[in-house]
Amino acid sequence: MAIGNFPLMGITPMMDFMAQHYGKTYKPNTRETVRRQTVHQFLDAALIVANPDEPNRPINSPKTVYQVEESALKLLRTYRTDEWEKSLRTYLTSVETLKKQYAQETDKLPNVLVKNDFFQRLCFACRVSDSI
Numbered sequence: 001m002a003i004g005n006f007p008l009m010g011i012t013p014m015m016d017f018m019a020q021h022y023g024k025t026y027k028p029n030t031r032e033t034v035r036r037q038t039v040h041q042f043l044d045a046a047l048i049v050a051n052p053d054e055p056n057r058p059i060n061s062p063k064t065v066y067q068v069e070e071s072a073l074k075l076l077r078t079y080r081t082d083e084w085e086k087s088l089r090t091y092l093t094s095v096e097t098l099k100k101q102y103a104q105e106t107d108k109l110p111n112v113l114v115k116n117d118f119f120q121r122l123c124f125a126c127r128v129s130d131s132i
Contacts, residue, residue: 006073008053008065011035039066046095047072071095 009017011031019025026034042048048066051057057064068076071091078087 006068008067010063010065011039014039014066042066069095 011034012028015026015031015034039048043050043066046069049069050059050066051064052067053065054063071094075087075091078084
């Protein structure tokens with residue numbers, strides 16, 4: 001079940017999207033690296049969900065797909081708009097974030113999420129998806 005027009009996407013289509021929109025081409029044998037070093041972080045931060053169409057599908061299945069989590073999608077679509085600050089406050093109070101998880105463990109975590117270039121690109125991708 002897709003959220004709005006935002007598609008379910010596997011690792012390979014994500015890599016294709018990155019190549020098309022950001023000029024970053026990954027070799028096919030780097031799928032596992034992309035999953036572990038990028039997608040896994042977004043899962044931990046509750047920005048995306050795995051297999052929303054079939055929650056019982058094993059995460060290591062070749063049919064595994066991901067989708068931007070609904071409240072995260074609403075937030076990302078407000079990036080660089082007048083609604084961003086309010087949306088961000090609402091999101092951070094309503095969702096357990098990676099920042100909160102790590103803060104409990106380390107007692108400190110720099111606010112890198114909003115300054116992160118990949119995060120900004122994800123925001124762009126959410127806007128692009130409106131036209132898909």
